Amino acid sequence: MRRRLALAALLLPTQAVLAQASGGAGAQSGTHGYWWYEAPPEVEKAKEGKADPDALVKPMIPPMAELATWTPPKIRTLIEQQRDYAATVLTVEAVSDFWRLQDFARRKARAFAGVTQLAMLTHPELNARAANPMVGEARDVLGAQKDQLRRQYLRAKAGEFALVMFARASCGYCRVQWPIVQRFQDEMGWQVSLMDLDRKPELGQRFGVEVTPTTMVIRRNSAQRMVIAAGVETYPNIVQMAYQAVRLLSGDIRPEQWLTAAGEEDGFFDALANGPVSSTDPRVIGGDLIDVREPKL
Template identity: 90%
Template sequence: MRRQLALAAALLLPTQAVQAQASVGAGAQSGTRGYWWYEAPPKEEEAGGEEEQPDPDALVKPVIPPMAELATWTPPKIRTLIEQQRDYAATVLTVEAVSDFWRLQDFARRKARAFAGVTQLAMLTHPELNARAANPMVGEARDVLGAHKDQLRRQYLRSKASEFALVMFARASCGYCRVQWPIVQRFQDEMGWQASLVDLDRKPELGQRFGVEVTPTTMVIRRNSAQRMVIAAGVETYPNIAQMAYQAVRLLSGDIRPEQWLTAAGEENGFFDALANGPVSAADPRGTGRELADPPGVRP
């Protein structure tokens, strides 16, 4: 009996070994890991886990194209090349590198002079684009133009004397106020306006009402209206007071837009009028602007 059991056990051992090996192979194929399973570890990534980036401060010799090609480049692109060559030349300090930098500078100088030359031809071809047509440089002509502007400004301000007035806010302790008040009185005499002096020490509520904190403050007010505008904070000369009052009245009257604040008397629809050829602001209700080919001085 014992001999029979031993023989049966000997016959079963090879079968069990094959089944065990088969189960191990199936486990490997299914992704499971046995007790003695071994897998090579993955390779470690390089330090930082990222590819090395080029050094932006590395010394690189710029490539300078032929002048014929350089002439087709835009000014920003040329400027970038000049800066790169400058930095390179200042680093290596060789005669060749420094010479290349100055060759680029010479090219830029000649290009700028060529642009200036073509600009003069353009000004002669289109005089409406030339400031000299509206602002002569000759002394005698400038005197005549100045007198003409003063006359136009005086006529306009006198025509508005019954509609507007000047108010100067002052304090007894303000020494500058004693300097500004005679200038305001001169404006009153020459333009026929009413000018009033308000002492904020006696009437502080007026300072709060009109938002005045600095003295002297000179303000244009419109009669029977809430419209007002400060034209001077501190001491101003008579010509400046007259010019600022002229601009303020035109703006409050609707004769000009804020974009035309620097347009002086006699400059309407001319070279110095910002709106002479159409709108320049996206907020302008008249539109987005006129074509550049429109005749000069044309208002929509």
């Protein structure tokens, strides 16, 4: 008797499933067996309405008045869609529509360039020509002024800094670089030293020098130093790099102003002329700009 009851209990779920599958009363009432699987209705609808991403769809090109209000990224997307569509169907009309969109983008870019010129005339402080003239004679005068400022600054720092060139006897490039470094000594009045790594290899490890020739600015009685040339460099480049290195080590400029040349401080080419440009600037605290300039009297 007990065996019959146990067998009946095992067969009940199976019988219910068979009844539902055959359209029995259980299926009509909405009840399902234990092993009845059915996807939710929203999943089935999503499968039916899912579009093929590679399907060929003709882009909808709006009227010119509406297209003029679109942002450049939106216009660029439409142009790319039309290009792909035209390259697929290869009809005259589709290709013509693509080039019409290209012509619209060209005219929009030209209009932007025209308004830009007017903006530069209205706000000359935004125009690089005021700080970097294109006329040859003016550029020569500007170059001479910058060179004079660099020389005066470096000569004033001759007692505080020195130039060291690391070399090896087997380095042919070192023999080319050394006379250039010596010229720096003659014109700027700096002490210049030649360090032979073949004789004193420990200097290479101490100063982290692996390539010869390596030219380095060293601050006297200090651990501050900076490489200004790795390999052969021209004399003007040595002067420029030494000038920037000394200004940085002296605290006259910040790293963001490394490309600010002599005489360009607080001008168009000074990255920090109008305030900080990085979150690590000490003038920015908690995302807010702190004005550290002295108050005007």
